[in-house]
Amino acid sequence: MSSIAHDPAHGHGHDDHAHHPTGIMRWIATTNHKDIGTLYLWFSFIMFLSGGVMALTIRAELFQPGLQIVQPEFFNQLTTMHGLVMVFGAIMPAFVGFANWQIPLMIGAPDMAFARMNNWSFWLLPVAAILLIGSFFAPGGASAAGWTLYAPLSVQMGMGMDMLIFAVHIMGASSIMGAINIVTTILNMRAPGMTLMKMPLFCWTWLITAYLLIAVMPVLAGAVTMLLTDRHFGTSFFNAAGGGDPVLYQHVFWFFGHPEVYIMILPAFGIISQIIPTFARKPLFGYASMVYATASIAILSFIVWAHHMFTTGMPAAGQLFFMYATMLIAVPTGVKVFNWIATMWKGSLTFETPMLFAVGFIFVFTIGGFTGLICAITPIDVQIQDTYYVVAHFHYVLVAGSLFALFAGAYYWIPKWTGHMYDEGLGKLHFWCSMVFFNVTFFPMHFLGLAGMPRRIPDYAVQFTDFNAIASVGAFGFGFSQLIFLVIVLKCIKGGKKAAARVWDSADGLEWTVPSPAPYHTFETAPVVK
Amino acid sequence: MTHQIEKYFVPEPSRYPIFGSVALLLMAFGAVFWMNKVSAGPMILALGFATLVYMLFGWFGQVIRESEGGDYGKNVDVSFRWSMGWFIFSEVMFFAGFFGALFYVRVIALPDLSSLDHQQFLWGDFSAQWPIKVSPGSIVDPFTPIGAWGIPAINTLLLLTSGATLTWAHWGLINNNRGQLKLGLFLTIALGLTFLGLQILEYAHAYSELNLRLSSGIFGSTFFMLTGFHGLHVTIGATMLIVILLRVMKGHFKPDHHFAFEAVAWYWHFVDVVWLFLFVVVYWL
Numbered sequence: 001m002s003s004i005a006h007d008p009a010h011g012h013g014h015d016d017h018a019h020h021p022t023g024i025m026r027w028i029a030t031t032n033h034k035d036i037g038t039l040y041l042w043f044s045f046i047m048f049l050s051g052g053v054m055a056l057t058i059r060a061e062l063f064q065p066g067l068q069i070v071q072p073e074f075f076n077q078l079t080t081m082h083g084l085v086m087v088f089g090a091i092m093p094a095f096v097g098f099a100n101w102q103i104p105l106m107i108g109a110p111d112m113a114f115a116r117m118n119n120w121s122f123w124l125l126p127v128a129a130i131l132l133i134g135s136f137f138a139p140g141g142a143s144a145a146g147w148t149l150y151a152p153l154s155v156q157m158g159m160g161m162d163m164l165i166f167a168v169h170i171m172g173a174s175s176i177m178g179a180i181n182i183v184t185t186i187l188n189m190r191a192p193g194m195t196l197m198k199m200p201l202f203c204w205t206w207l208i209t210a211y212l213l214i215a216v217m218p219v220l221a222g223a224v225t226m227l228l229t230d231r232h233f234g235t236s237f238f239n240a241a242g243g244g245d246p247v248l249y250q251h252v253f254w255f256f257g258h259p260e261v262y263i264m265i266l267p268a269f270g271i272i273s274q275i276i277p278t279f280a281r282k283p284l285f286g287y288a289s290m291v292y293a294t295a296s297i298a299i300l301s302f303i304v305w306a307h308h309m310f311t312t313g314m315p316a317a318g319q320l321f322f323m324y325a326t327m328l329i330a331v332p333t334g335v336k337v338f339n340w341i342a343t344m345w346k347g348s349l350t351f352e353t354p355m356l357f358a359v360g361f362i363f364v365f366t367i368g369g370f371t372g373l374i375c376a377i378t379p380i381d382v383q384i385q386d387t388y389y390v391v392a393h394f395h396y397v398l399v400a401g402s403l404f405a406l407f408a409g410a411y412y413w414i415p416k417w418t419g420h421m422y423d424e425g426l427g428k429l430h431f432w433c434s435m436v437f438f439n440v441t442f443f444p445m446h447f448l449g450l451a452g453m454p455r456r457i458p459d460y461a462v463q464f465t466d467f468n469a470i471a472s473v474g475a476f477g478f479g480f481s482q483l484i485f486l487v488i489v490l491k492c493i494k495g496g497k498k499a500a501a502r503v504w505d506s507a508d509g510l511e512w513t514v515p516s517p518a519p520y521h522t523f524e525t526a527p528v529v530k
Numbered sequence: 531m532t533h534q535i536e537k538y539f540v541p542e543p544s545r546y547p548i549f550g551s552v553a554l555l556l557m558a559f560g561a562v563f564w565m566n567k568v569s570a571g572p573m574i575l576a577l578g579f580a581t582l583v584y585m586l587f588g589w590f591g592q593v594i595r596e597s598e599g600g601d602y603g604k605n606v607d608v609s610f611r612w613s614m615g616w617f618i619f620s621e622v623m624f625f626a627g628f629f630g631a632l633f634y635v636r637v638i639a640l641p642d643l644s645s646l647d648h649q650q651f652l653w654g655d656f657s658a659q660w661p662i663k664v665s666p667g668s669i670v671d672p673f674t675p676i677g678a679w680g681i682p683a684i685n686t687l688l689l690l691t692s693g694a695t696l697t698w699a700h701w702g703l704i705n706n707n708r709g710q711l712k713l714g715l716f717l718t719i720a721l722g723l724t725f726l727g728l729q730i731l732e733y734a735h736a737y738s739e740l741n742l743r744l745s746s747g748i749f750g751s752t753f754f755m756l757t758g759f760h761g762l763h764v765t766i767g768a769t770m771l772i773v774i775l776l777r778v779m780k781g782h783f784k785p786d787h788h789f790a791f792e793a794v795a796w797y798w799h800f801v802d803v804v805w806l807f808l809f810v811v812v813y814w815l
Contacts, residue, residue, distance in 0.1 A: 021543055025543075028545070029544055029548070110540055113613070114613065119544065120550055123548055127552075127554055127558070162561075170558065180613045180617060184612040187612055214619055215619070218626075218627065219623055219626065222627030225755075229751070234745030235755065236670075237752075240643060241669045242667065242747040243635065243643070243747045243748030244639065245642075251630075251634060252631060255630070
């Protein structure tokens with residue numbers, strides 16, 4: 001990549017007079033990208049724990065057949081809200097938090113392009129969270145239509161569904177503003193000399209992700225708006241008796257939904273592409289092909305949505321098109337996995353916690369990618385649609401993919417954020433517990449799905465008992481393992497070994513030219529990249 | 531690649547965003563309560579809307595002061611250009627969702643409903659046509675659709691003319707001809723408001739005489755949602771144009787520094803183009 005000439009004493013000598021309100025108003029009124037990044041990250045962690053409690057309640061109920069802990073209606077609310085909270089509350093805001101902290105530091109910008117709007121993008125999220133979590137207490141409870149909110153079920157729900165619809169609107173507005181901010185920052189505020197093709201890959205993946213967000217979040221807003229008018233204002237979008245079609249909802253939703261899954265994985269690819277070269281002590285193999293692969297995945301994501309709908313009754317030509325288009329995505333994804341492995345090839349590898357999570361990511365995410373290919377094959381998908389096989393598949397890409405990459409990135413950059421090294425021993429413990437318990441939880445779900453266990457049910461036939469019991473034990477292990485992460489982060493904020501400016505000895509990039517912790521204001525004068 | 535010789539403007543901490551968040555929280559709860567017949571709903575919604583208006587006035591007022599105070603250099607100007615472009619792209623995608631729904635219903639859903647399978651098992655005498663005057667489940671009273679060559683054609687002319695007068699006003703601004711700028715803006719706003727007035731008349735006509743309602747099956751759904759959201763955007767665009775006119779009266783904008791004007795002009799042309807699509811696929815074909 002690029003070589004960087006930057007005098008550390010030059011660009012950030014102003015932090016000694018960082019003037020901002022103190023106390024709670026510092027966080028409410030802040031226009032500082034580092035403060036806002038921190039807010040995003042804490043918010044997402046709180047939502048991660050909330051969604052996790054829902055998941056553990058689900059797994060507790062499924063520990064054995066029969067109904068023990070929750071009523072079926074509440075169980076359905078839990079599966080619905082677990083999905084929504086994890087997707088919109090945990091994974092997406094966490095990546096935006098990384099973008100806020102890292103993108104200005106990585107491209108040598110003083111802040112995000114629109115610092116006040118950046119604040120609003122964040123502070124809309126607690127509003128959406130109040131609506132989401134609050135909907136549990138509405139008459140009739142939270143939405144139980146599944147996170148995809150399929151009509152006609154979602155047309156029939158109570159007040160909780162309306163709260164959810166407005167929460168989706170507000171989260172969409174937050175995402176669009178955040179994405180516009182990121183695109184503008186990257187396109188307009190790079191340090192002199194940093195051409196697009198010299199940019200760190202994390203910035204590239206976020207640029208493309210932000211484009212996807214701007215393109216599809218409005219479509220989701222349209223889908224839930226149609227839902228709202230069907231519910232309350234007598235329209236017939238999803239009502240066949242009025243000339244509409246419930247399947248129309250699925251088309252509009254998945255036109256959003258498929259790019260959405262890449263919104264949740266592309267920044268993860270970016271984080272992994274920063275970490276692997278550092279700990280392999282080699283430059284990233286195939287930088288340009290990584291950029292093109294990311295862009296190809298983004299473009300393909302717009303023409304594969306109906307692979308979520310193979311069982312809705314589609315002409316054979318449509319099934320073939322969506323099947324082949326979907327399988328095509330394996331090509332750019334394969335390029336990425338190949339490049340990561342080629343980067344490690346003959347490198348001087350060490351396995352600190354970020355690298356452990358990154359290598360773990362490659363291993364487990366690739367399993368999720370392969371099961372994705374299996375799901376893409378229409379005749380197989382018809383058999384496994386709405387079974388636990390699908391649950392296993394998307395948890396392999398979202399937990400072992402997005403979440404593991406988030407952990408990798410958190411360990412990689414937290415010394416830069418706090419100025420202290422994290423506890424390496426506890427970090428390794430966190431990795432191994434997460435890795436083992438993750439597989440104990442989700443690997444058996446493949447077998448359950450192939451054996452025919454449907455998803456989104458509180459009870460099941462007795463022959464599924466053993467694998468469910470194993471999965472539930474794994475889930476509790478995985479859930480409690482995350483408390484190790486909380487302890488590590490709190491310890492790291494309070495103290496620890498002082499981190500150097502260049503925390504990792506062969507780390508490359510502008511963020512390593514500023515001291516640790518990064519001063520409140522950085523790069524007020526742009527560095528020059530050669 | 532622009533070279534950052536000047537310092538990029540980073541604003542001080544601001545309280546406006548949190549007001550915006552509180553406003554949307556109140557509006558969301560107000561709307562939910564209203565739709566579910568909780569009596570406090572309209573009050574909470576109104577309170578939220580008032581907070582939002584306060585926030586918009588304060589926030590945009592501050593941006594205008596910063597802009598006129600010379601805080602925004604060339605780099606900030608480029609940021610505004612990128613962001614407005616991407617914002618309009620997001621709006622295009624919002625409308626694309628509704629247009630997509632219309633095309634899906636006309637090309638796939640309705641022919642399917644009148645296919646042999648459905649005739650055999652569901653609605654025997656339903657045959658697909660557009661505009662669909664009787665819904666397949668007969669849950670909709672018969673209605674008459676609105677023809678393209680009455681008010682909609684006049685409205686097309688109005689909006690196209692308003693695009694021209696706005697460009698004429700822009701030329702006036704660039705050539706420092708403030709009279710032409712003011713007249714052009716005034717004409718644009720007048721044409722926009724006339725458009726809205728005619729659309730209100732058209733809606734009243736549809737409800738009172740044609741029996742065409744939001745609840746008139748899928749035709750009413752797509753017709754009112756598409757034209758309604760477009761009308762909402764014309765309202766927003768006209769409001770922004772009025773703000774620009776008031777700023778022009780106060781002497782704001784220079785021939786080489788007036789992105790707020792251009793942003794609103796871009797928005798207005800976008801609304802114009804959406805209308806052309808509406809005219810062709812909603813009213814005409």
